[in-house]
Amino acid sequence: MGVPQTRTDFSAADYLAWESEQPEKSEFFRGEVFAMGGASRRHVTVSGNVFSALDQAIEGSPCRAYMADMKLRVLEDEAYFYPDVLVTCDPADHRSDLFMSAPTLVVEVLSPSTAAFDRGEKFAAYRRIPSLREFVLIDPEKQSIEIYRRAGHDVWELHDIPPETPLALASLEAEIGWDRLFRNLD
Template sequence: MNGKVYAMAGASYAHVTISLNLASALKNYLRGSGCRVYMSDMKAHVETTNTFYYPDVMVTCDGRDKALPNHKKYPCLIVQVLSESTEAFGRGNKFANYQQNTLSLEN
């Protein structure tokens, strides 16, 4: 972010369980729709700020994302499972950046 790399490895049992359960439910629900569900190892690119994040769960239904093997630019859903240590950033700058990306996609 802004030329800096932040290590974010490791998550709690609850965090991983919530993410996996949600991703599994979404994958089953969206089966056959053409939408894809990704978990925490797929990057989301916020073009307006040229920032990359690793959301816990992300869904894209946009065909343009199929050509992007290492990141997605057009997600229709981004889920961040918050913890005490990440909540302020998740609800602050990260959320604002995600909203900027949404606004640019609508224009």
């Protein structure tokens, strides 16, 4: 999450209208608008690696992968986020140009300035999305991966992925190799 804008009384409709006219992306959470900062080379590299691996893994399925410029609406929290990568299998999402609403998988690549929010309030909001089955956090600096899987209606299980172990995504019946996720970080 970035720096709050000066106006904090936006409705979701106000935000969508305002943001469509802005040169930079902003997220919206509980009436506040947050400017998004630029990402590091390592962050962008890992995000790209995840997207390309997922895009290839789900080819031929009803699912599609989207990157950081696609908004995700969390209706239950009146929020709009820009996840680093998301996958949705919902036909209505595939027809939407403005935002996705029914992701199966969300991936956030951590950065020092956003890690606490991504793990905390953002994940709390994501957990309220009924379609979401898995949430992945990737730390490019530590080269670590955590995956949260929905185990019940309000139950999420954390799985730490040991180094060099492929990331198995049960929701998509897909696997991404460790070396593929962290490729080109040198």
